[in-house]
Amino acid sequence: MQEESWKALQTAANGATEATEFRRLARQLARLRAGGAPQIPVQEITLSIIGRATRDFLAQQLDLALIARGISAAIELPPYSSALQQLLDADS
Amino acid sequence: MLAVLTAQDVPEWPDALASASEASAVAERAARLLLGAAESFRARSGSEVLLDNFPALRERPLGNLAARTPGDPGNFLQRLNLALGDLAPPGVHIVDSAALAALHGATRWRDARLWYEAKQPIAHAWVPEYVRSVAAVIAARLGGARKCLVLDLDETLWGGVVGDAGVAGIELGEGTPRGEAFKSFQQHVRALRERGVLLAVCSKNELENARAPFERHPECVLKLSDFAAFRASWDPKSDSLRAIAEDLSLHPSALVFVDDNPAEREQVRRALPEVAVLDMPADPADYAAALDASRWFEAAEVTADDRARAGQYERRSAARALSQTMDLSEFLASLEMRAQLAPIDDTSFARVLQLANKTNQFNLTTRRFTEAELRAWIERPEGMSLTVRLADRFGDHGLVGVVTATSLGDTLRIDDWLMSCRVLKRGVEHLVVTELAALASARGHARLRGRFVPTGRNELVRTLFDDLGFVRAAASDHEIAYELELASFRPPSHFIAIDRRGVPG
Numbered sequence: 001m002q003e004e005s006w007k008a009l010q011t012a013a014n015g016a017t018e019a020t021e022f023r024r025l026a027r028q029l030a031r032l033r034a035g036g037a038p039q040i041p042v043q044e045i046t047l048s049i050i051g052r053a054t055r056d057f058l059a060q061q062l063d064l065a066l067i068a069r070g071i072s073a074a075i076e077l078p079p080y081s082s083a084l085q086q087l088l089d090a091d092s
Numbered sequence: 093m094l095a096v097l098t099a100q101d102v103p104e105w106p107d108a109l110a111s112a113s114e115a116s117a118v119a120e121r122a123a124r125l126l127l128g129a130a131e132s133f134r135a136r137s138g139s140e141v142l143l144d145n146f147p148a149l150r151e152r153p154l155g156n157l158a159a160r161t162p163g164d165p166g167n168f169l170q171r172l173n174l175a176l177g178d179l180a181p182p183g184v185h186i187v188d189s190a191a192l193a194a195l196h197g198a199t200r201w202r203d204a205r206l207w208y209e210a211k212q213p214i215a216h217a218w219v220p221e222y223v224r225s226v227a228a229v230i231a232a233r234l235g236g237a238r239k240c241l242v243l244d245l246d247e248t249l250w251g252g253v254v255g256d257a258g259v260a261g262i263e264l265g266e267g268t269p270r271g272e273a274f275k276s277f278q279q280h281v282r283a284l285r286e287r288g289v290l291l292a293v294c295s296k297n298e299l300e301n302a303r304a305p306f307e308r309h310p311e312c313v314l315k316l317s318d319f320a321a322f323r324a325s326w327d328p329k330s331d332s333l334r335a336i337a338e339d340l341s342l343h344p345s346a347l348v349f350v351d352d353n354p355a356e357r358e359q360v361r362r363a364l365p366e367v368a369v370l371d372m373p374a375d376p377a378d379y380a381a382a383l384d385a386s387r388w389f390e391a392a393e394v395t396a397d398d399r400a401r402a403g404q405y406e407r408r409s410a411a412r413a414l415s416q417t418m419d420l421s422e423f424l425a426s427l428e429m430r431a432q433l434a435p436i437d438d439t440s441f442a443r444v445l446q447l448a449n450k451t452n453q454f455n456l457t458t459r460r461f462t463e464a465e466l467r468a469w470i471e472r473p474e475g476m477s478l479t480v481r482l483a484d485r486f487g488d489h490g491l492v493g494v495v496t497a498t499s500l501g502d503t504l505r506i507d508d509w510l511m512s513c514r515v516l517k518r519g520v521e522h523l524v525v526t527e528l529a530a531l532a533s534a535r536g537h538a539r540l541r542g543r544f545v546p547t548g549r550n551e552l553v554r555t556l557f558d559d560l561g562f563v564r565a566a567a568s569d570h571e572i573a574y575e576l577e578l579a580s581f582r583p584p585s586h587f588i589a590i591d592r593r594g595v596p597g
Contacts, residue, residue, distance in 0.1 A: 007365070011361075011365070014368070015371060016220070017220075017371075017385075019216055019217045019218070019219065019220050022219075022220040023216075023219075041547075041548055043234050043236075043460070045230070045234070047093070047094060047230075048093045048094070049094045049096060050093065050094070050095050050096070051095055051096035051097060051098070051101070052098070052100060052101070052211070053096050053098055053211050053212065053213040054210050054211045054212045055096060057212055057216075057219065058096065058219065058222070058223060061219050061220060061223045062094075062223040062226060062227065064223070065220070065223040065224045065226065065227035066227045066230065066231075068224075068227065069227050069228070069230075069231040069236050070231075070236060071227070071230060071231060071234060071236065082100075082101060083095040083096070083097055083101050083129075084101060084103060084125070084126065084129050086095075087093075087095065087129035087130055087132065087133040087141070088129045088132060088133070
């Protein structure tokens with residue numbers, strides 16, 4: 001059942017062209033993720049999103065766009081700062 | 093790492109009265125600073141970096157005069173974006189937000205109130221466009237780009253039904269709006285072919301009718317020779333797509349299917365869910381934009397081998413035709429195959445990286461690499477590598493095989509072995525294992541070791557090591573380990589002449 005939900009979500013994400021629908025699917029993905037790891041074949045990556053812009057709104061939808069392509073990302077949002085500074089920061 | 097940049101991240105702006113050369117110099121300095129920071133992060137972390145470029149500004153205080161005022165901020169951002177693209181090093185990828193914003197309109201791309209209230213740089217409506225663009229860049233790097241565009245014919249490449257209307261009756265070319273739109277779509281498809289996307293036809297038609305416009309219509313941009321596979325029959329389209337995948341030695345997940353008919357699209361979606369099926373707009377004027385927006389063919393880079401690929405498949409088809417007239421040994425001998433063997437070097441590195449990151453079927457371990465990881469891997473003192481270029485009497489197939497291995501005491505361990513599907517069943521694997529055995533012996537090793545790591549997409553090589561005489565040493569759900577004692581190795585026969593470039597032995 002879970003597997004069917006993941007497959008259906010992936011198909012829907014590839015077909016969704018309208019922003020409201022895309023956001024709804026992104027929320028659905030967040031709920032599925034709360035239930036465990038993806039039940040479809042995925043390549044796993046870690047992705048940090050940096051910058052001084054607000055990035056939370058991107059993370060959920062980027063997660064969906066990547067799942068549509070068969071990629072499962074652990075998305076990290078380091079603290080708000082200039083991208084240049086974070087790229088140069090030896091601790092980042 | 094994805095760096096979401098806004099105009100506030102531009103490290104230097106030119107003086108309002110700057111000349112063109114002064115503004116270009118500032119743009120280059122600013123680009124070098126941003127890219128240098130990205131490169132520094134990449135070198136430190138081993139991670140690749142995606143860097144946004146800069147959409148046009150909503151504000152244009154100079155109006156049209158900005159176009160000839162190099163110090164104008166909007167004018168400058170165009171110079172900066174060009175410099176970012178020109179100077180980006182390997183491992184730093186540009187997310188072309190400027191192009192997306194231009195496509196949809198800068199005033200709509202950025203919602204000023206949302207920026208001031210929430211520091212959100214992209215209006216809600218366009219976030220899906222942006223994240224899809226980012227995902228496409230990442231997927232391209234991970235080998236997720238599709239390889240073959242499969243096209244329906246009637247109402248997809250021309251207007252009307254060729255079986256009913258005849259070649260003279262279809263809508264294609266100058267004279268009618270729809271005819272021009274179909275011709276323009278064909279030009280777009282041809283441009284994809286020229287950068288390495290394979291083309292195929294999947295049509296419910298009589299073969300003769302299906303071929304006729306390509307042979308006889310004066311405004312048909314695409315020619316029969318542009319297609320690596322051509323299926324015209326009354327079979328279900330999912331069956332034809334399976335046959336096309338088999339013809340081209342591709343997994344169905346490498347195909348993108350374009351058909352104006354929603355019923356055909358739905359049939360394929362249900363029967364072959366691995367195939368990407370595009371929802372085509374009703375108007376052919378919008379076909380090219382819909383294909384672009386899908387981003388299924390986004391590439392991390394385009395190599396010389398990519399540009400030559402379509403021609404290589406044509407030669408492969410010619411060779412297949414020949415194979416139907418003689419037995420396998422006669423056929424392989426008649427191909428007059430010549431292989432060039434060499435370690436990975438600067439001239440082959442980009443192609444090796446590309447093959448490593450996109451080969452799914454003939455790939456024993458399916459390890460993916462960043463540019464830095466691959467460079468570090470091949471530079472290990474205990475490591476060795478082998479590339480195979482193959483040519484035959486029909487032409488040059490380019491670099492088709494890669495092996496990396498590690499010397500471990502009396503064993504040479506094969507870490508990666510992958511080959512292009514273009515040359516399957518030509519005996520190249522026999523050549524490679526013979527070469528590896530010779531290299532191992534020359535280095536004083538007593539055995540070869542290898543492993544098969546199943547991924548669901550590399551079933552093609554599940555029994556490769558068994559077939560080559562290796563013995564199973566261990567097996568689990570995750571991998572099967574093999575060994576081959578060199579003392580008992582009997583080289584399998586092949587029909588390939590060898591030219592060694594820098595490979596000892």
